[in-house]
Amino acid sequence: MKFKPLEILTHIILILGVLLMVLPIWFSFATSTHDNVSIMTEGMKFFLGESFTYNYNEVLNEKGGWSEEVTAARMFVNSFIMALGIATLKVVISAMSAYALVYFRFKLAVPIFWLIFITLLVPLEVRIFPSYKIVSDLGLTNTYTGLILPLVASATATFFFRQFYKTIPDELLESAKLDGANSWRFFIDFLLPLSKTMLAAMFIFMFVYGYSQYLWPLIMTTDEKYWTVVMGMKIIFTENYEGVALPRTGERFAYIILSMLPPVLVVVILQRWFIKGLIQTEK
Amino acid sequence: MSFLELQNITKIYPNGTKAVNETSLNIENGEFIVFVGPSGCGKSTLLRMIAGLEDITNGEISLDGNIINKIDPSERDVAMVFQNYALYPHMSVFNNMAYGLKNRGISKEEINNKVNDVAKLLEIDQLLTRKPSMLSGGQRQRVAMGRAIVRNPKIFLFDEPLSNLDAKLRNQMRLEIKRLQRQMGVTSIFVTHDQTEAMTLGDRIVVINNGVVEQVGTPKEIYSKPNTKFVAEFIGSPQMNLFNCKIENGIAHIADRKINLNNSTNIDDASLGIRPDDILISDNGQHTCVANLVEYLGSDMIIYSKIGDQEFSCKLSSKINLNAGDTFKFDISTTLVHLFDNTTGLRV
Numbered sequence: 262m263k264f265k266p267l268e269i270l271t272h273i274i275l276i277l278g279v280l281l282m283v284l285p286i287w288f289s290f291a292t293s294t295h296d297n298v299s300i301m302t303e304g305m306k307f308f309l310g311e312s313f314t315y316n317y318n319e320v321l322n323e324k325g326g327w328s329e330e331v332t333a334a335r336m337f338v339n340s341f342i343m344a345l346g347i348a349t350l351k352v353v354i355s356a357m358s359a360y361a362l363v364y365f366r367f368k369l370a371v372p373i374f375w376l377i378f379i380t381l382l383v384p385l386e387v388r389i390f391p392s393y394k395i396v397s398d399l400g401l402t403n404t405y406t407g408l409i410l411p412l413v414a415s416a417t418a419t420f421f422f423r424q425f426y427k428t429i430p431d432e433l434l435e436s437a438k439l440d441g442a443n444s445w446r447f448f449i450d451f452l453l454p455l456s457k458t459m460l461a462a463m464f465i466f467m468f469v470y471g472y473s474q475y476l477w478p479l480i481m482t483t484d485e486k487y488w489t490v491v492m493g494m495k496i497i498f499t500e501n502y503e504g505v506a507l508p509r510t511g512e513r514f515a516y517i518i519l520s521m522l523p524p525v526l527v528v529v530i531l532q533r534w535f536i537k538g539l540i541q542t543e544k
Numbered sequence: 545m546s547f548l549e550l551q552n553i554t555k556i557y558p559n560g561t562k563a564v565n566e567t568s569l570n571i572e573n574g575e576f577i578v579f580v581g582p583s584g585c586g587k588s589t590l591l592r593m594i595a596g597l598e599d600i601t602n603g604e605i606s607l608d609g610n611i612i613n614k615i616d617p618s619e620r621d622v623a624m625v626f627q628n629y630a631l632y633p634h635m636s637v638f639n640n641m642a643y644g645l646k647n648r649g650i651s652k653e654e655i656n657n658k659v660n661d662v663a664k665l666l667e668i669d670q671l672l673t674r675k676p677s678m679l680s681g682g683q684r685q686r687v688a689m690g691r692a693i694v695r696n697p698k699i700f701l702f703d704e705p706l707s708n709l710d711a712k713l714r715n716q717m718r719l720e721i722k723r724l725q726r727q728m729g730v731t732s733i734f735v736t737h738d739q740t741e742a743m744t745l746g747d748r749i750v751v752i753n754n755g756v757v758e759q760v761g762t763p764k765e766i767y768s769k770p771n772t773k774f775v776a777e778f779i780g781s782p783q784m785n786l787f788n789c790k791i792e793n794g795i796a797h798i799a800d801r802k803i804n805l806n807n808s809t810n811i812d813d814a815s816l817g818i819r820p821d822d823i824l825i826s827d828n829g830q831h832t833c834v835a836n837l838v839e840y841l842g843s844d845m846i847i848y849s850k851i852g853d854q855e856f857s858c859k860l861s862s863k864i865n866l867n868a869g870d871t872f873k874f875d876i877s878t879t880l881v882h883l884f885d886n887t888t889g890l891r892v
Contacts, residue, residue, distance in 0.1 A: 433632070435624070438616075438618055439623060440695075443618070
């Protein structure tokens with residue numbers, strides 16, 4: 262089969278795009294497998310080196326921070342708990358609030374919805390001081406609750422769930438009612454299974470959102486035990502090495518590569534479910 | 545006291561539309577009732593009020609001796625088959641049928657037995673593991689029926705369940721619904737705008753127009769003795785011919801024609817109705833007309849003609865040789881004529 266010139270051109274553009282996305286990650290990974298001396302003298306690496314085990318072991322288990330007690334592994338756990346908490350609660354709360362907005366015909370449903378929608382204009386960064394004040398007054402600084410709680414409401418997810426619920430035909434609700442399903446059962450037995458594609462998609466987005474939070478944990482935590490991965494990226498392996506010591510570039514690259522794994526895993530695992538839901542047309 | 549009693553039921557929607565007006569109706573146990581009427585006449589609203597899916601603005605509904613106005617739909621023990629079936633898309637056929645039973649706290653074993661029995665009855669026992677999206681229209685229809693039957697409710701409600709099927713399947717399902725209803729003897733209410741369905745299915749037919757019951761009766765009563773002009777026009781295909789006329793001393797004046805009704809009525813503004821197949825064509829008929837258009841339907845044909853400027857049609861066997869433009873002679877028998885007063889719309 263012969264390619265037309267335009268097709269060749271578009272493929273070149275696409276391949277360039279892929280390279281542009283993949284190469285930096287590959288460089289980071291390759292570099293993370295070399296020792297610091299060769300990185301210092303030779304720069305970024307394209308081929309794999311021999312210090313893979315050493316670097317990654319160092320990263321995960323070396324105690325760092327000012328107190329020299331916190332390890333990167335600990336930060337991964339923290340970030341994971343925070344992202345999981347935020348994603349789960351965001352999805353649950355938005356699904357439930359959208360359910361209330363769509364199916365319970367109370368008077369102010371529409372104004373309330375728009376009020377929720379308007380909060381999109383007020384992200385955490387804008388309200389960070391009031392949020393901090395409230396959380397610290399509640400005595401929640403340096404806790405997982407404090408890390409998670411201010412981020413659990415989501416106007417975006419509420420909006421998407423609302424739009425989805427609106428497409429579900431009324432007869433389904435009526436039929437379920439005649440079959441003896443109460444409001445709670447309708448939500449559990451019908452809306453959740455019907456929106457599982459949506460739930461998976463929202464969970465992915467919200468997990469990545471929670472995982473990449475930087476400013477909030479930075480302000481919220483003074484105790485190194487609660488540091489998250491993204492905070493650590495700025496801090497870890499930079500201290501303690503004044504004067505003659507080499508910058509620990511290899512370890513830092515290893516840390517960056519590791520920090521990318523949890524969101525990638527969540528996407529890869531849930532994507533299957535997500536695509537399966539898209540293929541089975543269930544309506 | 546009847547099994548299901550509707551007393552002065554009125555439904556006014558929040559926007560002020562009056563969908564149902566002061567309707568009263570008694571339905572006996574085991575009866576098959578059909579609500580028929582043009583779209584938007586309030587027949588579905590009435591059905592949904594019985595199901596509990598719409599609030600009742602005024603009036604009382606009692607089922608089996610209990611007033612059910614305020615009772616939740618799930619507690620009423622009614623089952624409904626919807627126009628678009630409303631099957632649960634994420635559940636298998638088995639679970640679709642079992643869901644209502646599960647909510648009633650029936651044991652797994654009993655659910656299994658019941659679902660399997662009903663599935664056999666409806667010949668869908670091969671489909672129990674499938675999802676609704678993998679079923680054909682007719683199969684979905686059966687599952688929807690099965691879901692209603694398996695619960696063994698006090699009343700079946702059918703909301704135009706056949707309108708999404710093609711003509712052949714519709715006839716087949718119609719017969720099947722009738723057979724099942726006879727077999728199980730469950731009181732049923734069937735809503736339709738299709739008069740054929742109404743005539744064939746119903747023990748009694750309720751003709752509804754503009755939220756008001758026009759007539760209640762057996763199919764035969766409704767057809768042979770329509771109470772109002774609306775019923776006369778609505779039931780019967782082709783439509784009944786209605787001539788505007790003035791009746792003086794029992795003689796109807798239609799344009800320049802006179803038809804002797806052999807009585808002594810006097811109505812200034814009347815409608816004289818005669819069904820197309822009640823017009824008797826014969827070579828020595830009293831009246832002569834020109835056939836403007838002839839529709840050939842196989843065994844029958846329909847002739848369109850005019851008296852004065854009023855169109856009418858007659859239906860006759862296609863064995864008679866008659867073409868457009870020919871003249872034909874016919875008689876109107878006074879025993880087959882329906883008379884309505886145009887001011888009230890009622891039968892005289």
